[in-house]
Amino acid sequence: xxxxxxxxxxxxxxxxxxxxxxxxxxxxxxxxxxxxxxxxxxxxxxxxxxxxxxxxxxxxxxxxxxxxxxxxxxxxxxxxxxxxxxxxxxxxxxxxxxxxxxxxxxxxxxxxxxxxxxxxxxxxxxxxxxxxxxxxxxxxxxxxxxxxxxxxxxxxxxxxxxxxxxxxxxxxxxxxxxxxxxxxxxxxxxxxxxxxxxxxxxxxxxxxxxxxxxxxxxxxxxxxxxxxxxxxxxxxxxxxxxxxxxxxxxxxxxxxxxxxxxxxxxxxxxxxxxxxxxxxxxxxxxxxxxxxxxxxxxxxxxxxxxxxxxxxxxxxxxxxxxxxxxxxxxxxxxxxxxxxxxxxxxxxxxxxxxxxxxxxxxxxxxxxxxxxxxxxxxxxxxxxxxxxxxxxxxxxx
Ligand SMILES: *Cc1c(COP(=O)(O)O)cnc(C)c1O
Numbered sequence: 001x002x003x004x005x006x007x008x009x010x011x012x013x014x015x016x017x018x019x020x021x022x023x024x025x026x027x028x029x030x031x032x033x034x035x036x037x038x039x040x041x042x043x044x045x046x047x048x049x050x051x052x053x054x055x056x057x058x059x060x061x062x063x064x065x066x067x068x069x070x071x072x073x074x075x076x077x078x079x080x081x082x083x084x085x086x087x088x089x090x091x092x093x094x095x096x097x098x099x100x101x102x103x104x105x106x107x108x109x110x111x112x113x114x115x116x117x118x119x120x121x122x123x124x125x126x127x128x129x130x131x132x133x134x135x136x137x138x139x140x141x142x143x144x145x146x147x148x149x150x151x152x153x154x155x156x157x158x159x160x161x162x163x164x165x166x167x168x169x170x171x172x173x174x175x176x177x178x179x180x181x182x183x184x185x186x187x188x189x190x191x192x193x194x195x196x197x198x199x200x201x202x203x204x205x206x207x208x209x210x211x212x213x214x215x216x217x218x219x220x221x222x223x224x225x226x227x228x229x230x231x232x233x234x235x236x237x238x239x240x241x242x243x244x245x246x247x248x249x250x251x252x253x254x255x256x257x258x259x260x261x262x263x264x265x266x267x268x269x270x271x272x273x274x275x276x277x278x279x280x281x282x283x284x285x286x287x288x289x290x291x292x293x294x295x296x297x298x299x300x301x302x303x304x305x306x307x308x309x310x311x312x313x314x315x316x317x318x319x320x321x322x323x324x325x326x327x328x329x330x331x332x333x334x335x336x337x338x339x340x341x342x343x344x345x346x347x348x349x350x351x352x353x354x355x356x357x358x359x360x361x362x363x364x365x366x367x368x369x370x371x372x373x374x375x376x377x378x379x380x381x382x383x384x385x386x387x388x389x390x391x392x393x394x395x396x397x
Contacts, residue, residue, distance in 0.1 A: 015386065017337040018310060020213045021376040022263070024270050029262035041236070043258025049265050050219070053204070056268075057196040059221040061228035064256035064264075065235055068183040068205025071218035072100040074254060075201045076151075078220075078230045079177050081106050085150040086142055087179075088128075090120045091344045091362040093155040097181050098345050098354075107147060110346045110356040118298045118365065119162040120154050122170060128357045129174050140174055144355060151177040156185035156195045159211070159278070159309035160298065164190050164198040171199075179203070183218075186211050187275040189305035196221045206264055211278065211309055211376075212271055214264035217256045274376045275307050281374045281383065282308035288387045289313060292394050294320025310371040312341065313390075317368070321395025324370040330393045336386055341369040 033039055046064050054062035065071040081087060083105035089098050091110040098108040111128065114121040133140050133149060140149045152171050154162040171178045178199030182188070186204050188195045196202030201224075206217035220231050233239070238251025256264070289295045294316040300306050315324040322330075324340065331338050343366050346356035373386055 011335045012385065013335065015336045015373045015378070015382050016375060017339050017371060017373050018209050019375045019377075020208050021270075021274070022267070023377075025266040026263045029266050030259065033259050033262045038258045040257055041255040043261065045258045045261035045265050046256055049214075049256070049261040049268065052265065052268050053219045053221060056271075057194045057202065057221040059197040059202070060223050060225060061221070063220040063222075063228060063231040063235065064261060065218040065220060065254045066256050066260070067216055067254075068203060068207060068210075068218040069096045069100060070235070070252065070254040071203035071205070071220045072097065072179070072181060072183075073103045074231050074234050074252070075179050075203050075220050075222075076100055076104045076106070077234055078222075078227045079151060079179060079201060081150050084147055086145065086147045087150060088120075088125060088152045088176075089345070090153075090155050090157070091346055091356060091359050092118065092342060092365060093157060093181065093345065094183070094342055095345060095348060095350075096183075097153060097155055098351060101153070102350070106150070107145070108345070108351065108354055109142070109149070110344075110351070110354060110359065112357070112359045112361050113157070113365075115361050116299045117160050117301050117304070118157050118361075119160060120152075120167070121361070122163060122166045124358055125152065125167070126170050129170065132357070133174075138175075140176070142355070149174075149176060151179055153179045153181055154199070155181040155183075156188055156190075158298070158312060159185050159188050159307035160300065161185065161188050161190035161195050161304050161306070163301065163303060164195075165303075168199065177201075182221075183207075183210065184309045185307060187271055187307045191303050192305070197223065200224075201227060206260075206267070211274055211307060212264070212267035214256070214260040214262075214267060217260045217264055277376050278308050278374060279306070281378060282306075282311050284380075284383060285311050285313075285372065285374075285387070289390060292320070292391060294318070294394070295390065308374065310339075311374045312369050312371045314365065314368045315370060320393075322393050324368050327390065327393055328370060331386070331389055334385065334389050336373060336389060338373070339371045341366050341371065
């Protein structure tokens, strides 16, 4: 034990992957909640956060939820996804995206991402829909499963937007709804417009590792006032009468509290400055690491204003001389936290029986990618330590 303590104390200071930064009015607003006893689901901060999100995303409405997962689950229910339906989901994303499809009794069909920006491959989606599905009584039937395809769930991965114009053309052509998973992309713009207002409904997350946080929380954004009303109803236990306990549907306890929203409102005030910092961190990494043979990163599309939520590199073991896991280990020795990307969903135990269409890119990214520290409060000196570590491990040439 003593030996271990000595060893750790010699280590340079810890650099985390991505941690919350609470630098604004969080404490002031929280104090107000406690002093006024507005701590639960009703309260001025919940409404304020919803109004500010709707304004930022450019939708008529926004409904706060207690997690991004709850937002996605509710959005799918509101969109009418149910038992026996299918939803196209990217193979590379955090597993919550696919889980929420299963919560509704529906099945995800996993689609590949393209190698440039790592977003859902729209060319493959179109090919899948035209070759593997058929139209029957106005329904799009998957020829293999015989289930009805109802929606596409693009995930704007790592703070970079999908090509939504192209995706929407395909979705409209086949009569599919578009549910945007924006959990990693608050602040991200597509052709100058915020993600979350481009499809039929959008979902955000304020989990602790996202660009801003309120401890935990989520938001549903939509242009449709009827969907807004339905989402409010389902997230508050589907109460049909304000007085009596009458329920016409199975509801959920999914609402955000005023305490969480107080932190959320304070964080939203900081979002633009955080986005600026994230983009600066990414561009410093790109400049320094772009020169190292065997280290690459996803490109930024011409339509994108990316927030670089988690800055992620790809390590080519042949050219770099080491694998991403070697690099991760070397970083760990320097007390620098990094993370591999999510394992392809079609390889995860709950989804071994799910359909996956022509997956080629996601296993390669899982094998070789590594996310680097990029907290909003990462100092230049800390970033230089990360860069130096990657430079030093590179194969001598
Ligand atoms: C974080 C995340 C979620 C889930 O959000 P929570 O607030 O943690 O429930 C869903 N989808 C993606 C892509 C995420 O990154």
